[in-house]
Ligand SMILES: Nc1ncnc2c1ncn2[C@@H]1O[C@H](COP(=O)(O)OP(=O)(O)OP(=O)(O)O)[C@@H](O)[C@H]1O
């Protein structure tokens with residue numbers, strides 16, 4: 047019962063924070079420097095790890111697909127499998143998971159430390175809402191950066207798959223054949239589908255991490271606890287939302 | 297004391313507003329069942345300097361946070377200029393600033409940006425005007441050399457001064473100070489007293505100062521309240537306080553340094569022979 051209460055409170059305060067932030071949407075043009083800074087934090091710092099992980103996911107996909115599809119004599123279709131799974135599922139999902147680990151944790155740590163050291167109180171007294179200068183720029187930035195990150199993840203993953211398809215001796219599929227199969231089965235719509243998913247994941251991750259950070263109570267020890275809570279909550283939400291968003295989009 | 301109808305003047309815009317008072321009425325506050333503030337009632341008159349003293353842990357900071365609207369009392373009411381300070385609308389109408397006990401500077405911003413944040417967000421003037429205002433405020437507290445430093449690069453006393461400067465930039469009608477001189481040398485402490493007095497005399501700013509600084513409390517204040525264990529045990533002019541016969545107050549204001557205090561005896565008997 048108590049657990050349920052905590053969950054409901056969390057949902058309530060998150061929704062409230064969302065509406066509060068959105069009510070300041072008109073100030074976004076004036077907050078341009080903050081928006082750019084957050085784009086940098088979210089996009090640029092996450093990019094390398096997204097690229098590395100996507101590359102290896104692509105290779106593993108191609109490897110697994112290669113072994114099982116060889117049995118049917120269909121290994122020419124590796125490209126289609128890698129293409130579709132990357133675009134529709136693994137690209138957006140991995141990007142969101144990395145976002146939660148890399149950016150979400152940092153957001154919660156920063157906001158929680160601002161809360162614990164009374165910086166948020168100082169803002170409140172100055173009548174500068176945290177939702178306006180701390181949350182809104184981050185939400186806007188994640189909406190802009192998620193598609194970019196996801197598309198890069200897709201491309202790197204596809205490329206990773208093609209490397210395996212070409213150089214693993216049991217497969218030996220030329221890049222031309224690989225990408226022909228990929229193009230034939232992976233439509234623009236599939237990529238867009240993935241991007242929309244990623245937008246939902248990214249937005250929710252950032253919103254939840256902001257909310258948990260801003261609601262931290264107590265001393266410095268709570269900062270670590272808040273970060274853990276934020277990342278775990280984000281991961282669960284990504285997986286749960288994945289099912290529902292996929293169901294809506296299919 | 298000034299008449300209640302005195303005006304505060306915004307030195308930058310020249311805009312005038314009524315000096316604001318504070319009314320604390322029967323305020324109690326408990327944290328998890330522990331009573332920290334017990335039925336506190338007092339008033340701060342417009343453009344008065346009200347000093348709040350009391351032993352460590354007596355609830356002074358908690359009381360200031362309530363007046364600033366950061367916390368809600370368990371029971372009782374607080375009014376700043378007749379309005380509930382916890383509402384955004386009130387802070388829109390009444391310019392209120394709080395100098396936090398440990399500064400609460402924005403760690404990710406330079407000293408300059410810490411001070412410029414308020415005028416920028418509230419769009420008071422162009423960048424040049426803001427710069428002048430920020431530098432002026434830093435000069436008053438002689439920390440203009442640190443303008444490009446970050447809070448982590450400042451000493452404790454410098455942080456305190458920057459946070460007072462940050463409060464001044466907001467042109468407050470009501471200034472709440474939580475131990476503004478606790479980390480400062482005697483000369484700087486005197487300067488802070490001068491600043492508080494000047495703000496009152498020139499701009500009719502109302503000040504509520506929590507301090508352990510007797511010189512500040514007894515020279516510039518209009519009235520002094522003493523808080524002990526969450527209770528307001530006395531309230532009066534500095535003169536009243538000096539004449540007080542209440543042993544708690546006499547002991548608090550004139551602590552004796554007793555190097556033969558029994559608490560050391562305990563240590564000695566516990567030490568191995
Ligand atoms: N958030 C809180 N939760 C629980 N107890 C609190 C909280 N804040 C303060 N207290 C308790 O309230 C009492 C008063 O604290 P407060 O910080 O107001 O003391 P103070 O008078 O400012 O002391 P000092 O002169 O040392 O700054 C203390 O006993 C403290 O433990």
Ligand SMILES: [Mg+2]
Pocket residue numbers: 356357358397474
């Ligand atoms: Mg205190």
